[in-house]
Amino acid sequence: MTVAVCPGSYDPVTLGHLDVVRRGARLFDEVVLAVATNSTKQPLLPLADRVALAEAAVADIPGVRVAVVPGLLVDFCRDVGADVLLKGLRNGADYDGELPMALMNRHLSGVETVFLPADRSVVHIASSLVKDVARHGGRVDDLVPPGVVEVLMARLHPQPTEEAR
Amino acid sequence: MTVAVCPGSYDPVTLGHLDVVRRGARLFDEVVLAVATNSTKQPLLPLADRVALAEAAVADIPGVRVAVVPGLLVDFCRDVGADVLLKGLRNGADYDGELPMALMNRHLSGVETVFLPADRSVVHIASSLVKDVARHGGRVDDLVPPGVVEVLMARLHPQPTEEAR
Amino acid sequence: MTVAVCPGSYDPVTLGHLDVVRRGARLFDEVVLAVATNSTKQPLLPLADRVALAEAAVADIPGVRVAVVPGLLVDFCRDVGADVLLKGLRNGADYDGELPMALMNRHLSGVETVFLPADRSVVHIASSLVKDVARHGGRVDDLVPPGVVEVLMARLHPQPTEEAR
Amino acid sequence: MTVAVCPGSYDPVTLGHLDVVRRGARLFDEVVLAVATNSTKQPLLPLADRVALAEAAVADIPGVRVAVVPGLLVDFCRDVGADVLLKGLRNGADYDGELPMALMNRHLSGVETVFLPADRSVVHIASSLVKDVARHGGRVDDLVPPGVVEVLMARLHPQPTEEAR
Amino acid sequence: MTVAVCPGSYDPVTLGHLDVVRRGARLFDEVVLAVATNSTKQPLLPLADRVALAEAAVADIPGVRVAVVPGLLVDFCRDVGADVLLKGLRNGADYDGELPMALMNRHLSGVETVFLPADRSVVHIASSLVKDVARHGGRVDDLVPPGVVEVLMARLHPQPTEEAR
């Protein structure tokens, strides 16, 4: 049985993430959407929200579950019995950026990383862009799964409303 | 009539920006140098300075004007009647970095993004490098339009002068 | 008035080419689909077929016409009064491959090259792939405009049929 | 059960190919090393040699077998019940070159392509380089599996021996 | 006599840095490992530690010495009589990222930058990854020269221990 881990900060989960997870679930026996608690970048959403939104998003995908990565990613992989990290990829610069991490993780524990090209329908979606768009008042409801918009907006525009940036 | 928007933080405007704007003005009916009020990266120069320096720099280029982007870039494009975003480009990694934004903007509003290769004479110029050089006491007067050096230096080395780093 | 030239061998014209031409026609006053008579690569289809298929494909797009490039591309641009070459682009490696030609053409005559990202719906389409698929018996009718399949098949599988692949 | 296909011309099979196949065999239930009969590039070795060398090379790897792709790759995948194409990857430009094919194959039949970074110990090995080195008299015995050198040399330097290029 | 400068923040020095410095010392008469006092990114280790660790690491490599870059890199090169900057490189995106700096430095003072591909045995090592791994409790002793681990750990996990990140 092959378990694949899809790591990320999921800040928040997007339709791009779901594309990778859903397709991964057809290739591997189990997929773990692994929410990283990255200590250097400050996420917009608290961990609990990121996990809850991800759980709601994958609830209907058989063979997928959500977990939190408490420390080192390769330790997490060992703990959940994962043989492989699965990452979506947009382009060559993405790959060049990911490669040192993939080589490092393989060096540390032998865990493999495989890359899956993003589906053409979601290749424009990245969490950072989604947040930028939402921050400036753009519509993101067709970029994220149901439920995310509300949480994101509550965080970005907390008050009786405007903010006009 | 085709209006092109050249977005950026222009922190500060450089000869690299002017190259793109000037050549764009020959391809499109109007070019709007659009100063972004990016809410996540903290610019070195205040918005008023960035706008004033850009305005001085393009004053002699027919068909070019400066404006501030108050919110979402695609909303700004709609407001100024722009059909296209115009971006200078140095290399393939630049392109890979810009592509998701271009696809996102097209998804949001249909606005196109076209890329113009940087002129060979300015391909080494980027605002971040200009600031790095100036911060450490290097000469940048052949990298930026007239007037920028003074504003930049006043900001980087505010005191009765030297600083010798 | 800005005239844009879309050069290529169009061997054969694909929906990818049409995407660029159609969008270019909204940005520029006139678009010339320019069929190159490249002297080093041997095309599959004769020039007359490539031109006829391209003409049929753009017949319904206002502001677009087809022409043959008899010699140097920059001479052709001058002859048709074009200020700009327009090229579709998929990714960073594409850009790195195109850039020397863009710089060379600008060096030779001052003509600019602007790059337009391929639409997500056609980013998988390239003439060479279309020919590969068709050569091995795959369906390409949703990759090329109407009429191309017949000409392509007649060329690739000329006989009463089989062909020992 | 997930079957993965590793397509290539294997002209000849190298230690780089074996790295991908061997690691793929740990991730998927079965791996098919699929020797393409590419109709446009002329291989150095005849199909029978390429197949025989590949078969010898994978004989000791459980879950791996060799097959010939008679026509379209996606048809072959369907015939062997494969859900996924597996490709080794060196760098971002490789990825950018492979992506259109991956998208095309997914478009044609839904088959996925996943990419596995080449192991650092074989990242310098490519069939074309191996042939170049061998052609000029360099040693390639640590680049290919046992048995390949003899076949390659017999092909490149057929005569009573020298050739000294 | 050709002096080469290897600039970096060395936060901390890694086996990847040593690979470049060691190989550079065979190509040039003298190599200066130049510790930058970068004013925008906040290093993890104080300058004194970064210098001391680098000095210990290169103590046994003939022709290599350590120095601090007090201001502009090109001024430093002039002061130490260096003709060339030497940088290790992993991939194309790395190169695209480094190129503007190389061109800028050449523009400022004429100093050249040459790039040396990272050895395959260290291509997965970068200071930032080393810090990430160490921060989360992973082993990094085979990624850095002797002595670095202790200093790094003392900084990352200062207390009587726990911290559980």
Added chain:
Amino acid sequence: MTVAVCPGSYDPVTLGHLDVVRRGARLFDEVVLAVATNSTKQPLLPLADRVALAEAAVADIPGVRVAVVPGLLVDFCRDVGADVLLKGLRNGADYDGELPMALMNRHLSGVETVFLPADRSVVHIASSLVKDVARHGGRVDDLVPPGVVEVLMARLHPQPTEEAR
């Protein structure tokens, strides 16, 4: 003493090649412009012409000489006592394309490859583009050293004229 080899087919030598050779001659004690007798690609100019034009081009550059590579490049490096291969580089895709060769040559004999970014003034020049332009009647006299145009034209347009492509 460090000897650097600049390999290429020099078909024909261009100002881009001379830029690399000239700058390399300031970094290394001797530079050998090494004309490859590549057995797979068919050059336009015969070896004798390629060598003669290169020799004329470097005649005035101290420390540079021309030689022919009779076989394997690493054997040639050993024979001329070269420690390093020197290659000009335009962009990241170039680098990704060159890297496997650099790693292979280092694997075969330990010879290093260092990369020098092309000067901005010649970044548009490549032998293949020069031939394309010349073939179609464009001017290339500012792309190649004196004497090359005549030889190139005699080869491309041998007759009392016609050909007019």
